[in-house]
Amino acid sequence: METIGFIGTGHLGYPIAENLLRAGYTVKIYNRTREKALPLEQLGAILVGSPEEAAVKGGIVLSLVADDHAVKAIATDALIKALGAGGIHVSMSTVSPDISRELAALHREQGVEFVTAPVFARPEAAAAKLGNAVISGEAAAKERIKPLLEAGFAKNIFDLGTDAGSANVLKLIGNFMIAGAIELMAESLALAEKNNVDPRVAHEMLTSTLFTGPIFKNYGTMILDRKFTGNPSFSAALGLKDMDLVLQTARRSYTPMPIANLVQSRLTSILAKDIHDADWIALAMGALEDAGITS
Known part of the structure; x- marks a missing residue:
């Protein structure tokens, strides 16, 4: 070899x-x-x-x-x-x-x-x-x-x-979709909890039926377990870098991406609070805290 x-x-x-x-x-x-x-x-x-x-x-x-x-x-x-x-x-x-x-x-x-x-x-x-x-x-x-x-x-x-840039565009799209899914799950699980629905039961039902992909299963479990900080596999700082690149690419192609703006703001808030050992899953903290749920 x-x-x-x-x-x-x-x-x-x-x-x-x-x-x-x-x-x-x-x-x-x-x-x-x-x-x-x-x-x-x-x-x-x-x-x-x-x-x-x-x-x-x-x-x-x-x-x-x-x-x-x-x-x-x-x-x-x-x-x-x-x-x-x-x-x-x-x-x-x-x-x-x-x-x-x-x-x-x-x-x-x-x-x-x-x-x-x-x-x-x-x-x-x-x-x-x-x-x-x-x-x-x-x-x-x-x-x-x-x-x-x-x-x-x-x-x-x-x-x-x-085109050497094409794979990078798709990678940014993929990371944006993961970040958007984290925000979606955080908001949904917060809604369940605020209405006296066990969020773990809600997650189990949804990820075994309508949303069976590994992103929903794995990241949803991390949200439930509050695995936001520690030894991040993918840091919030790198997640913010990727959302910056997503929005940079979007601006240059005149593509509105309001959800990307939201998750960029969530990640910026994490770093503004000096939580530098945060995994990017910590962007879910924003939706939980907005709902008055201790994260």
Whole structure:
């Protein structure tokens, strides 16, 4: 098996890198905080000191970082040159469509393909390879990386064509729909509780009949259990970043999104209260508190 580069072993990147190692790939890993990647060294990972050191000529580098600034910081001329002609940079981050289009053009100038493949999965789903990938980029490059996505996290892969930004648009849509579902459930469960209907019975009935998807089941349970803070798998700060990107994309395409404005406000309120260990499920606190329910 070929040697793969991997940049960014945070909450989501770590289990994906671990899966690739367990699948037999040699993985060169760069993480800004080296200590967080040290356990992967015991599985055979090669830890390196810079993004470009993770690259192999003509090979593949996967990156999974926090935001536009971070992906631009690692997608340097040095990394592109280290990959060289025939190389592929796979961006699995949730970033703006515009930054992906910009980086795709920069990579292509030097014969390197840039494929966007944002991850639809929380860390536990990625670890179990039950995630979903949406991909956009050049056709041959996408075919080459599919086995890595399947080995790393993806149960399903959806191809969105050649525009590097398309996969990012769909990822933002998906995250917006999850945030909207959290708000919907929080308001509904608050209404049940305020009218003396057991919210757990309401949730059980609704998620076993009309709303059977994992988002309603899993996030609904987290709302009922008030699992808002602690060690977040996906932080409120990252959720706010994504809603900012959703609304940025919406403004540029003249698409009104009033629900996105609401959940953006909910997440802003969480951070304004200095609740910095909050998972983005904590946006549900707004609806509960508005109804006078202690969260």
